[in-house]
Amino acid sequence: MFNVTVISQIMWTSLATSSYFVLFALSFALVLKVNKVFNFAQAGMMTAGFYAAYVAVRHLGLPGPAGLVAAVLAGMLAAFVLERFGFRVLRERRASAMFVFIFTLVASQFITYAMTLVFGTWPTTIFESMFWPVKIIGDVAVSAWDVPAIAATLAVLAALWAFLRFTRYGQFMIAVADNSALAELYGIRKDRVLMLTMLIAGAIGGIGMFLYGTRAQVQPAAATELMLFAVAATILGGIGNIWGAALAAVVLGMVQNASILFIPSAWQGFLLFAFLFFAIVLFPSGFHFPESRRALKKMRAAPAANSGKAG
Amino acid sequence: MTQFTPSRRLGLTAALATALLAGTSGLALAQQASYKFGLAMPLTGGQALYGNDQVKAAQWAVDAINAKGGVNGKKLEMIVLDTQADPQVGIQAVNRLISVDKVPAFVTAWSGVVKAVAPIANDNKVVELSVGANAPDISKLGDYVYTTFPLADVDIRAVAQYSAKEMGKKKAAVLFVNNETGIGSAVVYRDTFTKAGGQVVAYESYDQKATDFTGPLLKIRASNPEIIHLQGLVAESPQVIAQARQLGITVPITSYSGVYNPKLIEQLGAAAEGVIATSLAPGVADSPAVAEYVARWQKEVGRAPNGLPYTQYLHDTPYLVAAVFASLDKKGTPVTGEAFRKEMLAIKSFDLPLTGKVEFSDDHTVNKPVYLVEVKGGKWTGKAVVNK
Numbered sequence: 001m002f003n004v005t006v007i008s009q010i011m012w013t014s015l016a017t018s019s020y021f022v023l024f025a026l027s028f029a030l031v032l033k034v035n036k037v038f039n040f041a042q043a044g045m046m047t048a049g050f051y052a053a054y055v056a057v058r059h060l061g062l063p064g065p066a067g068l069v070a071a072v073l074a075g076m077l078a079a080f081v082l083e084r085f086g087f088r089v090l091r092e093r094r095a096s097a098m099f100v101f102i103f104t105l106v107a108s109q110f111i112t113y114a115m116t117l118v119f120g121t122w123p124t125t126i127f128e129s130m131f132w133p134v135k136i137i138g139d140v141a142v143s144a145w146d147v148p149a150i151a152a153t154l155a156v157l158a159a160l161w162a163f164l165r166f167t168r169y170g171q172f173m174i175a176v177a178d179n180s181a182l183a184e185l186y187g188i189r190k191d192r193v194l195m196l197t198m199l200i201a202g203a204i205g206g207i208g209m210f211l212y213g214t215r216a217q218v219q220p221a222a223a224t225e226l227m228l229f230a231v232a233a234t235i236l237g238g239i240g241n242i243w244g245a246a247l248a249a250v251v252l253g254m255v256q257n258a259s260i261l262f263i264p265s266a267w268q269g270f271l272l273f274a275f276l277f278f279a280i281v282l283f284p285s286g287f288h289f290p291e292s293r294r295a296l297k298k299m300r301a302a303p304a305a306n307s308g309k310a311g
Numbered sequence: 312m313t314q315f316t317p318s319r320r321l322g323l324t325a326a327l328a329t330a331l332l333a334g335t336s337g338l339a340l341a342q343q344a345s346y347k348f349g350l351a352m353p354l355t356g357g358q359a360l361y362g363n364d365q366v367k368a369a370q371w372a373v374d375a376i377n378a379k380g381g382v383n384g385k386k387l388e389m390i391v392l393d394t395q396a397d398p399q400v401g402i403q404a405v406n407r408l409i410s411v412d413k414v415p416a417f418v419t420a421w422s423g424v425v426k427a428v429a430p431i432a433n434d435n436k437v438v439e440l441s442v443g444a445n446a447p448d449i450s451k452l453g454d455y456v457y458t459t460f461p462l463a464d465v466d467i468r469a470v471a472q473y474s475a476k477e478m479g480k481k482k483a484a485v486l487f488v489n490n491e492t493g494i495g496s497a498v499v500y501r502d503t504f505t506k507a508g509g510q511v512v513a514y515e516s517y518d519q520k521a522t523d524f525t526g527p528l529l530k531i532r533a534s535n536p537e538i539i540h541l542q543g544l545v546a547e548s549p550q551v552i553a554q555a556r557q558l559g560i561t562v563p564i565t566s567y568s569g570v571y572n573p574k575l576i577e578q579l580g581a582a583a584e585g586v587i588a589t590s591l592a593p594g595v596a597d598s599p600a601v602a603e604y605v606a607r608w609q610k611e612v613g614r615a616p617n618g619l620p621y622t623q624y625l626h627d628t629p630y631l632v633a634a635v636f637a638s639l640d641k642k643g644t645p646v647t648g649e650a651f652r653k654e655m656l657a658i659k660s661f662d663l664p665l666t667g668k669v670e671f672s673d674d675h676t677v678n679k680p681v682y683l684v685e686v687k688g689g690k691w692t693g694k695a696v697v698n699k
Binding site for chain 2: 009010128129134215253257258265268269270
């Protein structure tokens with residue numbers, strides 16, 4: 001088992017399949033960082049994205065790229081509805097963080113049940129065929145899905161980084177994330193920024209589900225399980241650090257897949273939760289990479305308005 | 312009293328009473344002239360999609376039996392009640408069937424309900440026929456509980472036997488989903504295959520939530536099997552097969568009824584070639600009666616029934632019940648649950664229109680033929696029938 005072919009195959013496939021996990025983790029971590037919400041309703045946004053792509057490609061007969069656009073738009077639409085009629089209303093009523101969290105759980109289940117009523121529980125894929133042809137490159141099987149999926153994820157990462165770094169609204173988002181009360185004092189319209197964050201998260205989730213749904217079967221409840229992986233990555237990657245969450249998603253996927261070389265395969269699922277357990281117990285505020293210590297200091301320096309998110 | 316004209320009143324009352332008596336005795340006669348059995352299925356709730364189609368199939372059968380003269384000229388009557396596939400509601404329905412409708416036998420499905428109502432059947436000595444639930448412990452629910460549906464391990468045994476004996480495979484790998492049915496069926500496959508002279512060279516499982524199967528598949532590839540048995544769920548099985556083929560594993564892959572649907576071929580294309588599945592009921596290609604039955608669904612309902620094999624089993628149950636009633640009727644035995652059970656076991660083997668022969672064994676299971684189907688040239692084709 002311990003030969004180069006096996007190890008490189010596991011590494012390559014883990015890297016490729018971590019593409020959608022990275023996107024789900026980005027989406028989750030971004031909302032957590034800026035909106036300060038553990039957004040479990042993300043599963044609902046993801047489900048909406050998947051079924052929009054499914055309807056576009058399978059029922060309307062549109063080409064694949066149109067399916068991707070449909071997934072992005074549906075993810076954004078679900079995000080818009082959640083933010084405008086959910087989170088914003090709750091903010092105005094000064095609902096507690098716990099209440100907002102419970103709302104996201106309810107909203108997620110609501111969307112899942114609604115999709116079950118429409119589409120049933122029979123699992124399905126975006127394209128009729130889910131088999132992608134394979135090229136053998138140096139003993140490693142590389143499927144026609146792998147490279148575009150990795151490329152799409154890298155593109156999203158680059159675009160998000162550039163948006164946060166170079167655009168005005170990107171800067172606003174960071175400002176609101178750091179200290180929303182202060183940002184408002186400086187004239188940043190918080191509601192707009194929070195809406196924008198949700199829309200971006202919805203779009204990223206939609207892209208992720210498009211990637212996932214072109215390779216594996218999806219049913220209305222599937223997104224919840226996929227999202228749990230994103231939650232784990234976000235906690236491991238350091239709460240409030242979106243790049244850490246993305247990296248953690250890759251590492252988690254690889255460790256989980258490579259673990260088969262050392263432990264029985266039945267334990268793979270257990271491993272994720274073992275990691276999560278120790279991460280929460282040992283690093284209650286997330287595992288921090290050296291680079292992000294500055295951010296932590298900034299956070300500590302910020303007034304008490306921010307302290308609510310530490311848990 | 313003296314003011315009354317009692318004679319007139321009395322006359323009227325007497326006439327009324329006579330009429331009433333005549334009416335009820337007529338009713339009683341009519342009751343004796345028909346044979347009743349119960350059917351307790353989910354007609355509402357989440358499982359109604361399947362339950363209603365199964366009831367429809369059974370109703371078609373009852374109508375057909377009555378159109379051909381019923382039970383020796385007497386009407387066969389089916390009383391349908393809702394269980395919502397919920398044990399609590401099922402208990403109410405079965406209590407009503409037994410105490411109000413006084414049926415000697417009733418049919419039900421969904422393992423939760425089948426198990427919950429079993430004590431009622433046993434206590435009242437009324438036969439419970441379970442049609443569709445396949446948990447192995449259904450054979451151990453008591454003297455009055457029988458299944459007409461083969462339990463979980465029948466098809467797994469058949470496929471393992473066939474691989475070792477008929478296909479001559481010596482080395483098999485087993486890949487299964489890590490849940491109760493996956494683990495249980497994998498053990499059955501391993502034991503049967505080993506007993507038949509084969510060797511299990513890899514025995515790997517994956518988590519129910521897994522989205523990638525490279526690891527276990529590479530382990531299996533390294534073990535060089537001649538055949539792979541996959542015991543997965545409907546949701547991930549196609550992807551497991553796709554990944555196996557992508558990793559260059561070309562040996563035949565056997566599985567069970569879960570993968571037997573046309574979608575698998577659409578989803579996998581050429582990668583589906585050589586996949587062998589099982590079916591516990593003959594398909595459209597195996598039997599003209601089934602082809603006719605499916606055509607009737609298309610014509611009258613405009614679609615194929617949900618869970619086709621299950622509706623086939625439900626469709627055939629009234630025929631079994633009618634055969635028992637007919638035999639009792641011929642002998643003039645009063646119809647009780649006890650007599651029904653005795654007669655059913657005495658007949659033992661029934662030839663049914665859509666599911667073929669069914670034979671009750673002493674251990675409360677049934678032995679049924681298992682249909683093996685294989686993807687060949689982009690189509691599901693019949694491969695063999697085991698336990699004919």
